[in-house]
């Protein structure tokens with residue numbers, strides 16, 4: 241029997257397996273940030289340990305950082321302390337830090353791929369659930385807790401039980417105006433926010449193959465939103481083209497040597513998955529969420545489900561979610577007014593996302609009553625946007641282009657959506673209070689968000705672009 | 708680390724599904740650099756009006772005064788969302804030793820185990836039965852026996868067994884953690900690095 245892509249990488253990284261217990265998995269790259277690492281460093285110090293392989297660890301400050309006046313000291317005391325603690329820990333333990341002000345600083349899952357740190361066939365972890373993003377390169381990448389961060393710092397290994405494997409095949413041609421964000425929101429709405437718990441997911445099929453690397457990252461990023469430990473996509477020419485010449489990607493002979501190996505990284509034709517799903521690309525519409533978990537999403541032309549369409553057991557949650565959102569069962573989602581537009585987060589803050597939005601808004605102005613924040617994923621994305629004149633387009637449209645960071649994706653810094661306000665957001669979570677206490681989040685693609693910025697409403701992008 | 712073996716306690720019912728880590732502890736409370744004190748912000752936005760500790764929401768289960776105990780009974784898909792271990796720390800710091808649900812999110816389950824907080828997965832019907840027993844009588848005792856891997860409603864003797872990885876079970880009972888184990892095999896790790904040329 242053949243092997244899956246996941247199994248090929250997994251088996252290569254097994255140090256040993258405990259009888260009847262988990263396996264010891266070797267970790268190639270460990271990314272850290274300020275929020276989930278301080279207690280891990282404290283733990284190391286308490287045990288009198290050093291970092292085992294500091295050159296395999298990369299740090300950045302992203303969750304807490306302000307997105308305006310990044311050159312000034314952080315005003316919020318606790319945030320500043322956390323960012324300072326990261327600086328001290330990296331200095332003490334010999335870890336490379338792309339901190340605030342560094343030209344490589346940015347959201348941890350944006351900078352890894354962009355710098356060529358993320359490579360096919362690797363194992364990667366980070367104290368952050370959206371580490372699954374890196375799976376787009378054919379990498380086993382997943383989020384871990386702080387105790388596990390400490391383990392990896394101390395030993396470069398983790399104890400892991402092999403997850404079950406699921407393959408999701410998306411075949412066919414995508415409709416105009418449908419982006420990879422819509423694909424993943426569609427999948428999650430089909431299988432629910434817990435539909436892939438216990439699984440690692442491989443995305444395959446012609447629709448996936450046709451996507452750019454950045455679009456693939458958006459899909460892998462949200463694997464966790466259906467409960468999956470991670471998601472991955474077999475590397476191909478698109479992957480290699482994207483990687484070539486990146487700062488930490490191999491070059492010369494090393495590149496050629498790696499390329500031979502990378503080309504073996506795909507599931508064998510006779511590999512068996514524990515579960516398989518088939519989705520037709522043509523069935524996918526631009527998506528938007530109406531509830532308080534990412535599985536509560538709907539095609540833009542559809543209505544919010546009516547109560548009787550919901551399983552009886554789920555009804556109290558459904559009602560609670562709609563109450564929180566101030567929306568009605570059975571109502572159309574199209575036409576819903578928005579107050580804020582957030583274009584950012586590790587899901588959709590890369591240069592292609594910004595280009596798409598800029599292309600659409602060029603020469604247009606935002607709706608008067610809407611506030612629009614564009615938060616690039618990294619310093620490099622920001623610089624590229626300025627180089628291409630995207631900053632000017634945003635300025636003319638009345639959008640605020642800010643400095644890089646997680647920002648309103650989770651509202652740990654000052655960028656919070658006020659209570660009761662509606663925010664159409666390109667991020668990945670619409671949980672209660674995620675973007676600020678009582679904020680109401682509608683998840684959507686960057687294009688749908690761009691249309692909302694101009695019209696002040698949730699609209700069908702297909703009515704606004706040339707088909 | 709504290710060891711875990713037998714727990715007999717009353718329980719607090721939280722019959723909500725998909726309780727995500729942003730509800731367990733909102734991101735704005737993740738700014739500490741130590742592991743302590745997160746319990747006071749557990750379920751912060753469900754516990755207080757306007758983020759004000761002086762204004763507890765009376766109808767929220769932790770504020771009602773009706774329930775107490777070391778066992779949290781929670782709906783399906785508990786702990787979904789972010790990898791923040793602060794969620795497990797907050798639950799533990801509040802005084803819980805066990806969380807019972809019909810389904811746990813993966814990362815949360817690992818984080819809980821790494822902090823000697825026992826996630827017990829039971830069937831949906833058993834969970835419903837426990838919830839209604841506790842809601843009817845808050846003094847209802849539940850017994851969790853980790854060595855035997857059973858959870859029992861003391862009054863009726865109704866019992867179910869639960870799964871746990873044998874390695875993790877040993878760790879919890881003996882107070883070991885994964886780092887102790889990994890440190891003990893450092894030579895194997897170095898040998899692996901040599902062999903693969905990392």
Ligand code: SF4
Pocket residue numbers: 302303347348349368370585586587645646649650667668
């Ligand atoms: S952008 Fe949002 S989801 Fe991504 S790492 Fe930051 S907080 Fe997490």
